[in-house]
Amino acid sequence: MPLIGSLKTLLLRGLLAGLIAGLLAATVGYFIGEPQVDAAIAIEEAGSAAHAHAPDAAEGHSHGDDALVSRSGQKAGQFLALGLAGLAFGALFASAVNVARRFTSLSGTQLSLTTAGLAWTAIVAVPFFKYPANPPAVGDPETINERTWLWVAVVVLGLLAVAAAVAAYRALAGMETLRLIAGVAAFVVVTTVGYVLLPGVNEVADDFPATLLWNFRVASLAQTTTLWVSLGLAFAALTEFAARRSTAVVDKVPTAG
Structure with missing residues (x-):
């Protein structure tokens, strides 16, 4: 089934799909992630309280009532944040699909799922295994800028690794097994070199x-x-x-007899 629609149509489709995806991700975060955040904040605040009661200790910080946004506000706010992020990712995703469809014979469904899988590999998997996410109470505030740039660098690494894999796969058209091996090998080589060159970060207390x-x-x-x-x-x-709606409309058009 071909990928039907102009760039404008694909962008609208991507925005809707991204909004749905963002809200679903926020739901997962609310029910699975937030309990872990609450537990980590409790540990952080317990440590801050103990430090505050120590002689000559500086005042600690809190995620509680003194925070700019309450925890309940933060939990609800992630639906807005991830909804907006989903819209942005959806637009980028649609643009990528629009370009990719010119270089492949995959159906619209296959291309959509393949593009999503490659995006997940580049933007989620590669960064995760180098710099996994840390909860509150983990990480030195003084190194946040450095860690942010390292995360950006590893995302770029993931994109380069996926691009290398796709290029190697396309270069060996007609040799299915060999092109799969070449694609995987290119991805592994680029990722491994990047992992070695990028510095390690471990700020988790023992x-x-x-x-x-x-x-x-x-x-x-x-x-x-x-x-x-x-x-x-x-x-x-x-x-x-x-595609089905377009086919139905074509079938209903009377033919000249």
């Missing part, structure tokens, strides 16, 4: 609960995976719906 850290990272991965899986599936479903 006494931080390992179970909480693991649960938070799993929840973070589940949330971002939900975003991209939902985006790909929603875009594919909307594409199939548009």
Whole structure:
């Protein structure tokens, strides 16, 4: 089933799919991620309280009532934030699909799911295994700018690795097994070189609960995976719906007899 529609149509489709994906990701974050955040904040505030009661201690900070936005506001706000992020990702996704359809014979559904899978690999998987997400109470505030730029760098690495894999795969058209091996090898080589060159970051205290850290990272991965899986599936479903509607309209057009 071909990918039907102009760039404008695809962008509208991407915005709708992105909004759906963002809200679903926020739902996962609300029910799975937020309990881990609350537990991490409790540990952070307990440490701050103990430090504040120590002799000559500086005043600690809190995520509680003194915060600019309350925790309930933060929890509800993620639906707005991820909804807007989903819209942005949906527009970028539609633009990528619009370009990719000119270089492939994949159907609209296949192209949508493949693009979503490659985007997840580049933007989620590659960064996650180098710099996994950390909960509150983990990380030195003084290094936040450095860690932000390192995250940007590893996202760029993921995009380069996926681009190298796609290029290697397309270069060996007609040799299915060999092109798969070449694509995987190109991805692994680029990712490995990038991982080696980028510095490691480990600011997790030895006494931080390992179970909480693991649960938070799993929840973070589940949330971002939900975003991209939902985006790909929603875009594919909307594409199939548009194609079926177009076919139905054509079938209803009377032919000259």
